[in-house]
Amino acid sequence: MNEKIQSVLNSLPHKPGIYIMKDGQGTILYVGKAISLYNRVRSYFQESTDLSPKNRSMVAKVEDIEFVVVKNEVEALVLESNYIKEYRPKYNVLMRDDKSxxxxxxxxxxxxxxxxxxxxxxxxxxxxxxxxxxxxxxxxxxxxxxxxxxxxxxxxxxxxxxxPAQGEPPEGWRQKLLxxxxxxxxxxxxxxxxxxxxxxxxxxxxxxxxxxxxxxxxxxxxxxxxxxxxxxxxxxxxxxxxxxxxxxxxxxxxxxxxxIISTEGQDDQDVIAFASGEDETCVMVFFFRNGKLIGREFFILQGTRDSSPGEVMASFLQQFYESSPHIPPELVVEVEPDDRAVIQSWLREKRKGPVTITAPKRGDKLRLVEMVKQNAREVLEQQRIKWLTDSQKTQLALEELQEALNLAAPPQRIECYDISNTQGTNSVGAMVVFEAGRPKPSEYRRFKIIDVDAGGLSNMQFTEASEEHERHDHSASDGTPTDAQLQHDWALPDLIIIDGGKGQLSAAMEVLQELQIDIPTVGLAKENEEIFIPGSPDPIILPRSSQGLYMVQRIRDEAHRFGITYHRKLRSDRTFKSVLDEIPGIGPKRKQALMKHFGSVRAMGAASVEDLAALDGMTRDAAEKVKEYIGRGE
Structure with missing residues (x-):
């Protein structure tokens, strides 16, 4: 922490207001509001505060802090909204292209x-x-x-x-018609x-x-x-x-x-729910007027990674209703927004009438929210597919990557690797393939990792390792494919993306060097969206508006999505696999009946043979086998 920041922290008042965090070039990184500027701003710099990765990244860049004191929280909210709209800070949750x-x-x-x-x-x-x-x-x-x-x-x-409809015409007025x-x-x-x-x-x-x-x-x-x-x-x-x-x-x-869709009564209300991706959120709004659905709109929020549902909802309500000419008396929302009371007071002032924010837990309103959320999920998926198939943006993205990474040509085939694990267990490697900027699901691969050391990639052993080795081991020592390579179904990629920073990239390069493969390889660090290249201490940082950055993010997100679904399946299989699976004569129905009645294998071991045999579908012979096998395990 530099002396300038320390001086600001010491001078912060215990009053409401907004704070503006800037980097060394004076660029606004983040704008926030606070009931107490003293407590809120200082919390970013206290060691005891558990900051999100996004906030840690932001604080590391902060070189200066400004603040503006206001009378109350509502004024702080209004001022914060104005600053966000004007400067669109990198670390705030932003509505994409809201001005258009x-x-x-x-x-x-x-x-x-x-x-x-x-x-x-x-x-x-x-x-x-x-x-x-x-x-x-x-x-x-x-x-x-x-x-x-x-x-x-x-x-x-x-x-x-x-x-004129009222009063006399102005002096000299005379009717002129076409x-x-x-x-x-x-x-x-x-x-x-x-x-x-x-x-x-x-x-x-x-x-x-x-x-x-x-x-x-x-x-x-x-x-x-x-x-x-x-x-x-x-x-x-x-x-x-x-x-x-x-x-x-x-x-x-x-x-x-x-x-087809209507609400009870004749009320005006907006029903709001959202679905989140890796770093974007689709917010869906259904507009009910006089109890009837008159329309729906969706909005994309950027920079929502590490943001809580309440923060996402609050950011949307501020940005949407700040520029909305109509505010209904009731907002039915999926989750209660952060600072609900302040936002509600602000909306009442704008509407000049009552406004209620409701987060239903049951009943018809909850069913409406669930319907809106499902629509948000579908739109988010449509947006993902639409982007992936947008050829014009895709070509621009490939050309930007060629220039930024100093490649010989736009990377027509890109492979991305992602690892998912839970405390070292059920580690999963996922590979996705993009050709001409578009996903090629037929060549996606998942790998169950038997052993992963702290380095991550260097000791990977995949269940499909034979396919990988067949694909790469036939490469010549200079990295060019041999005849055997060319006969294989898979082609070598023009670019490999590793989901991770310097450590993961170094491990990947060791593997590639051992296999004598010369393919351009980069690491994409999720926290700051920095691109690392081998041999360079400094990362490449593409502009936030860069189509090239957007592409590598989407490829990385696709690898993560593909890997996490398999990881969840393995975790689920591991959770439900038990000693009962090894007992002859105990099929899925008997296993389900035993687990439902006793709750655990330990409870079955404590039960008598008579208790086990008394269950529907069980016999004494099956009960004795259960006792025998559980006894072996203990």
Whole structure:
């Protein structure tokens, strides 16, 4: 700890505020809030504090700390949100590309308002709906709205089309209309206030219906359209009545989709749950208005490794509702967010009304949360697959790796090795293969490691070691494949990635040198996402926005995912394997009955033969064998 940091720690007040941690170049690493700046900031530098790997990495880089004192926790939360949005610090949990999410804007401050897509939300007297994550879906919604309600889409100055709704026109005002309506009028997509085919009052009624629709109040929209249809029919305007009928049917088709999922009562609520990957989390939000599901959106949070569920939820609520134009009276969440009371108070101030954050433990709300969480899992998997198959990003990533690692060509075939173990037992090696940046599951391999020393890789013995040796041992001493190698199904990789830092990389290089294999090999340290290369004391650090870094992370994560599933299976098999498996005549059903009744092998050994034989499906002969085999084990 340098003197500058020590000086700051000594001057921290016992007051609420935010703290800003910076590195030696003045770059903001992290922004946090605290009830007591003195207690919170000092906790990072106390030896007794058990920091997460991410926080340890951050603290090692901190060269300066600034702080801002505020009146209360809510002010601290607001200021923290503003700093995170402005500076997007590396060690904060961040919503990916939050500035690019689109909104639907109803320009109420304009004469004859328009309805269109924008990229930012302001408190400027207009109505905003969103944010949405899918621009295509926003455009489709706008197209549907325009078909249903026929509002203008032009950018003409409409201030001269009609006198003001209230008060006298400004001095010198005179009505100026366009000479003729555009095509939109003739295809029934606009009611043409530009040529006075519609009054201001009639046009305002259209915009009111648009807002009701976007608010999810579709029943009110249908009722209004039905009244217009009936009035048109009574006036013998059957063409207009038919158009109203078609609009009603279109709205009801939307309603049918919403009736599949609805909540009790007529409440507005957002239901929020998430699914996490290695360093990203997909947060799914279902929007219920008047008890009906009107839409759903998902958001990707970055930098969530080592973050608790409560921290993830709190970070999302802050970032999402800070830029959301609508806050419902109830948020139903998967887990209670950290600083729940502070966030709830902040939301109440923003909404200017009551807001409750609920984390249900049972009942219908819990079932809704579980449904939303399942959707989050599916989206996270879709995002993973989508990235893996994105050829343009893939090619860029391979070229970045070629340049960063000084390779002769983009690495078309990459192998990544990962080891999973629990306190030295059930050690598992996993290898995944990527070709042209895409996974090749048919060549994935798992290895049960019989013996692993502290060095990790150097003494690996795999159950599939013969395949590995056959693949590599036929290489020539200079690392080029021989005829025998070329006849094998597997090709040598252009790049090997080892999940680990310098130690794991050194062990891997020893193995490769013993086998006389010359393949570019790197280690990827998970804690700081640093890439180590043999013979270099300093790691390569790719920019966070680098597609190359994103690729090696994804390959590493895929190896970890592939290995951990096998590791869990081995651990499960080991847990349930017992002396009962060795007893003739004791099959799965009898084993299950014995374990269910007695609970343990020790309890069976203490039981009499009569007690064992009395179980359903057991015989005296089987009971005597159980006693005999358990007795041998003891």
């Amino acid at each position: 999410y689109p909104y639907i804007k109803v320009s109420l401050t304009e004469d004859f308002p328009r309805v269109y897509r924008v990229r930012s939300f302001h408190h400027d007297g207009n109505r905003y709906f969103g944010p949405y994550t899918n621009s295509g879906a926003v455009d489709a919604t706008l197209d549907l709205l325009n078909k249903l309600f026929a509002f203008r889409t032009c950018r003409y100055d409409a201030s001269t089309w009609a006198p 000479p003729r309506p555009c095509t939109q009028y003739y295809i029934h997509r606009c009611i043409a206030p530009c040529v006075a085919y519609a009054t201001r009052e009639e046009y305002d009624a259209v915009i009111k219906q648009v807002i009701l629709f976007l608010e999810g109040k579709h029943d009110e929209v249908v009722k209004s359209l039905q009244e217009k249809m009936q009035a048109a029919a009574e006036n013998l305007n059957f063409e207009e009545a038919a158009r109203m009928r078609d609009r009603i049917q279109a709205v009801e088709r939307v309603l049918e989709k919403q009736r």
